[in-house]
Amino acid sequence: MAPTAYPRIAGLSADYLAKQLRDFRAGTRNNPLMRPMASRLSDAEIAAISTYYAALPIPAPVAEPPARDVTKTAAELARWGDWSGRGLPGCGQCHGPDGNGIGSGFPGISGQQASYIEAQLQAWKTGVRANDPMGLMKAVADRLTDVEIHALAAYYNARPGAPPTPAGKTLSPSVKDEPVPARQLDSGDVPHHGPPPAGRTVSAARYFEPPSRDAMPGGPLGNAILQGQAIFDSTNTHPLSSKYVGNRQTCGNCHLDAGRRPGSAPLWAAWVAYPAYRTKDDEINTYIERIQGCFRYSMNAQASVHGGPPAAHSETMTSLVAYSYWLAKGALTGDLRMPGRGYVRLKETSRGFDPGRGAAVYAAKCALCHGEDGAGVAHADGRTLFPPLWGAGSYNWGAGMHRVDTAAAFIKHNMPLGVSGVLSDQEAWDVAAFVNSHERPQDPRHRGDLALTTSEFHASKFDYYGKRKGPDGRMLGER
Amino acid sequence: MAPTAYPRIAGLSADYLAKQLRDFRAGTRNNPLMRPMASRLSDAEIAAISTYYAALPIPAPVAEPPARDVTKTAAELARWGDWSGRGLPGCGQCHGPDGNGIGSGFPGISGQQASYIEAQLQAWKTGVRANDPMGLMKAVADRLTDVEIHALAAYYNARPGAPPTPAGKTLSPSVKDEPVPARQLDSGDVPHHGPPPAGRTVSAARYFEPPSRDAMPGGPLGNAILQGQAIFDSTNTHPLSSKYVGNRQTCGNCHLDAGRRPGSAPLWAAWVAYPAYRTKDDEINTYIERIQGCFRYSMNAQASVHGGPPAAHSETMTSLVAYSYWLAKGALTGDLRMPGRGYVRLKETSRGFDPGRGAAVYAAKCALCHGEDGAGVAHADGRTLFPPLWGAGSYNWGAGMHRVDTAAAFIKHNMPLGVSGVLSDQEAWDVAAFVNSHERPQDPRHRGDLALTTSEFHASKFDYYGKRKGPDGRMLGER
Structure with a gap:
């Protein structure tokens, strides 16, 4: 496969390809070459084409890995991003550690044409392309420099392509296709000790800076x-x-x-x-x-x-x-007031929190990664790509995160990954309530008496254990 | 017992009393009232008088404990001293936690007349009294303020007197009676990261200051x-x-x-x-x-x-x-360069180190507390008053302190307690060699083969294990 500006589509997710063709057809992905062609395709034809290309073998990479320093820059960004500086998640956190994509939402980028990757990142950045969920790619591209974009394009181009990791339970197209505009951050939401809002450069003096990975x-x-x-x-x-x-x-x-x-x-x-x-x-x-x-x-x-x-x-x-x-190197022993310690608290809202309202938020803004069934996504080798939020694979009823207040604060300030801030306080409370109104592994402190465990460890009003029925009609904590 | 300026002598150590009478007689303890009387006493009479008074029952205290803040000051000094500020050991570290004295070197001070205690501390301070071993009391009294002396006198006066803790193996009178002048500190001995020399006020900025006990x-x-x-x-x-x-x-x-x-x-x-x-x-x-x-x-x-x-x-x-x-509250995590960390190193001397020379140093300056047999002194209830330095009660062959270099540095900068600095570098090396040329509990890493344990863990030239015979003629580490 010779380097060109045309993307490799062989082996990409059929659903992803179909969505792109539909977007070209509708004009929500704007491309002068693709639009006229896509506009003549029926739904059935789009499905057939997508399935065909998805099944094609992925060509081996022909590109040489870029120079060592370029690779270093790109590998660091691909794996870790630059959270502390820019609230930038690693590419691999959504596209998979191997860069081969997850489900239909996150296409493979390994073995992709470098010029194509670079052009797309620039297109997200300038707003020419905007058909991404929740403005995720816009948020990411905005925080990348041109040099980094170039490095990442070369880096992923030289990595071997492979079929994507299938997502968990597929989303309904209505949810999948609905573009959710990124809301402006309301900095008034962020309390004094809050985390750096994603997408804004935070003064280094505000938070303790752990040593860089290079300084190990x-x-x-x-x-x-x-x-x-x-x-x-x-x-x-x-x-x-x-x-x-x-x-x-x-x-x-x-x-x-x-x-x-x-x-x-x-x-x-x-x-x-x-x-x-x-x-x-x-x-x-x-x-x-x-x-x-x-x-x-x-x-x-x-x-x-x-x-x-x-x-x-x-x-x-x-x-x-x-x-x-x-x-913690350089942090003061016994300093219990470090800004950014623990989870930020989230003020209660006048509307309280409600799993019913939260279900809609979840479907629109969380299920893309965590799955409609909350089971998350695992790589074929078992690695967790998106963690389960309830069910057997999730944290148990003794974990701090099972509390609605803790989860709401975590979600508000950290989720969705890379675009935290798109959820209102109310949405964060509601979706936390929704997540934690599902059954999960038993509290290890439970000794068989649900009422006792509830009164001993789950008395809080932010805690559904032993106090609310799960979607299956059984009391939470009963299993 | 009504408060007077005359000390209580009932129940004090017979050896201590005898030494004082001999000192009065010789004029090395200068007292216009006691000298004429003591000068007429024979050795036999001194022994008889001392034994008589040592056997008398100790009167119960009549003094009321001083006011709360005075008691607090005194109790803190009695127990902990003020090491970090003034290199001042706690009174109880030599006179026993109960203040009733240890052996013949450290008389009981609990239940003693307040005015007598105060007068003696002032006498040490001004040099009027100087018959203490190694200038210990002079060193301590010099670092006490008049207010503290007054507080300590009232504090100990109100505590119940009891017979002293017997010392370990008694010292020969020649060693016991020989006054050892406190040498001037040679600040050139103290390396940059050394501890504060006892008796000198150390700038607070030089060493990390842990929180005060009050700030718990x-x-x-x-x-x-x-x-x-x-x-x-x-x-x-x-x-x-x-x-x-x-x-x-x-x-x-x-x-x-x-x-x-x-x-x-x-x-x-x-x-x-x-x-x-x-x-x-x-x-x-x-x-x-x-x-x-x-x-x-x-x-x-x-x-x-x-x-x-x-x-x-x-x-x-x-x-x-x-x-x-x-x-460590307030110390920087990962700071490996804190001044005062670990033990200070002691430079090797041109004469090396020699247990034979060290034996004389030990007898003159260490045996008073640690005993001629190195077994230290324990309170009747088992509490360690002066730790054993060899034998079954001491650290084993795996402890850092069994190394001559480690022990030499520790001794040089910390011993004798309260008057560190009186030993030259050479004396510290030699006495460390003497101490560590005695048998002690086995290295727990020993698996039965002395030569193997020696080569694996005791190869250092500062280590006698498996390489030198103890005083009993058997190889060290063999038992």
């Missing part, structure tokens, strides 16, 4: 830090940690940007705040015990191969400890 | 911190930690001022430096594992009731962790 030390400690980062990033599949995870969650699912992002419980703020007393177990918790709590609740370790969290002395734990310690 | 938080974390401090201070007898200690050492024996003192491995510098890779076990050690190492080696946990160090989740460990964390 060498030697055995450096290896442990690197390993801790890898475990953090793919907890449920990493060889050292998968046996402790009883669902499909990773540390990084709740602690965005691999534990760096202010306002999503960054590790640098947690590290300096432990040991601490926690009402959760009425004990002084060391940092290690705090991590074990994450495994017990958010990663449902009871259902794991090991049957519980990693021991204090396990390599898994020391790696996570080393990684956390390194992220 | 309340609530469950405060309780844990306080408990951690108590464990640290009396590790081998505290109900929570005694079962993990297989000898007669406490954390505070190596980490002076309860882990606060710069240059004696202060906890505030250690806290921010872990996790870290250690060659000792070729692993990344978390802070908890580092503490477990202290138990394993310095406190010989193998010989304890529990048979090993406290588990990561034990209340003992979380308390020690909480205490360390609190001491």
Whole structure:
């Protein structure tokens, strides 16, 4: 396949291709070459064409990887983005770690023509192309420099293309096709200690800056830090940690940007705040015990191969400890007031929160990634691409995120990934209520008596456990 | 007993009384009233009088405890002294936690006349009285304000007197009676990162200052911190930690001022430096594992009731962790260059180090507290007053302190307690060699083959294990 400005379409998702053809036909994707052709296609023809091309074998890449420094820039952006500086998610977080796309919403970009990738990113940026869900690509492209766009195009061009990871339960076309305009950020929503709003450059002085990934030390400690980062990033599949995870969650699912992002419980703020007393177990918790709590609740370790969290002395734990310690390098021990610590609180709204209203928000703005059934998306090798939000693969009833207030705050300030701010406070409350009105793995503190567990641990009004029936009509927490 | 200027002598150590009478007789303790009387006493009469008074019952205190703020000042000085500010040890560190004295060198001061205590402290200060070992009392009194002296006198006056704790093996009179003049500190000896020389006020900016004991938080974390401090201070007898200690050492024996003192491995510098890779076990050690190492080696946990160090989740460990964390409050995470971190290194001398020369130093300047047999002194209830330096009660062959270089540096900069600086570098090296040329509990890494353990863990030239015979003619490490 010789380099041209024409994109490779062989092997892309049929649904994605069909959507593009429909968009060309409707003019919502504006292309002078494609529009006249697409406008003559019937729905049936579009379906046939899309299916045909989707089934074609993907050509092997002919492009050479770009120069080392270009590759470094692009690989960093592809994997991690630049959250702290620009609220920019990594490309791979939506297009998959291999760049081959997820479902119909996120097309494969590996093995794609470099000039095509570059042209599209510039088109998103200038607004020439705008048929993306929730303005995601516009938001991302806006934050990329021309040099970075060029680097990313060359980088992905040289990577091997492969079929996309199928999404979970497919969305109804009506939801999928409805463009949702990105709302302007209302900075009044962001409390003093809030995270940097996506898309705005945040003054470096406002939040603690963990050391850059380039500044990782060498030697055995450096290896442990690197390993801790890898475990953090793919907890449920990493060889050292998968046996402790009883669902499909990773540390990084709740602690965005691999534990760096202010306002999503960054590790640098947690590290300096432990040991601490926690009402959760009425004990002084060391940092290690705090991590074990994450495994017990958010990663449902009871259902794991090991049957519980990693021991204090396990390599898994020391790696996570080393990684956390390194992220906190330079932070003041015992500083409980670091801006961006924990999750930002979200003020209650006059309308309260309602799962019914939340269902509509979810369908419009969350299901694209997390699936209509809340089960998220996993790579063929088991890696979590979009985490499950309820059901067996999700956090259990003991995790902090099962509380509507915690989830609402997290969602408001972090979701949708890369375009946080598009949800109003009300939408965040409602969708959090919707998510947490579904059944999930049992609270490990439950000893068989639902009423007792409810009164002991779930008395809060932000907590549906034991107090509301799930969609199947059974009391939440009963299973 | 009505308040007078005359001291209570009933129940004081017979040896102490005899020494004072001899000193009055010789004029080395100058008192116009006592000298004429003492000068007419024979050695036999002095012995008889001393034995008589030592056996008299101690009167109950009649003095009321002083006002609350006075008591607070005095109690703090009595227990902790003011190390960080003035290199001032607590009175109780030599006179015993109950103030009733230890052996013949440190008389009881509880239940003593307030005016007498005050007069003596002023006499040490002005040089009127100077018959103390190594200028210890002069050094201490010099650092006390008149207000503090007054407070301490009232405080000890109101405490119940009791017989002194017997010292270990008694010293020969020739050593005991020989006054050792305090040498001037040679500040050239103190390297840049050294601890504050005792007796000199150190600029607060030079060393990190842990929070004052007054600033301890309340609530469950405060309780844990306080408990951690108590464990640290009396590790081998505290109900929570005694079962993990297989000898007669406490954390505070190596980490002076309860882990606060710069240059004696202060906890505030250690806290921010872990996790870290250690060659000792070729692993990344978390802070908890580092503490477990202290138990394993310095406190010989193998010989304890529990048979090993406290588990990561034990209340003992979380308390020690909480205490360390609190001491480091405000220190920068990952700062490996905190002045005063670890033990100060001591430059090698041209004469090397020699246990033979060290024996004389030990007898003159160490045996007073640690005993001629190195077994230290324990209170009747088991509390360590002066830690053993060799033998079953001491640190084992795996502890850092068994190395001559480590011990030499520790001794040079911290010993004798309250008058560090009186030893030359050469004396510190030699006495460290003497101490560590004695047998002690086995290295827990030993698997039965002395030559192998020696080559694996004791190759250093500063290490006598497996390379030198002890005083009994058997190879060190063989037992």
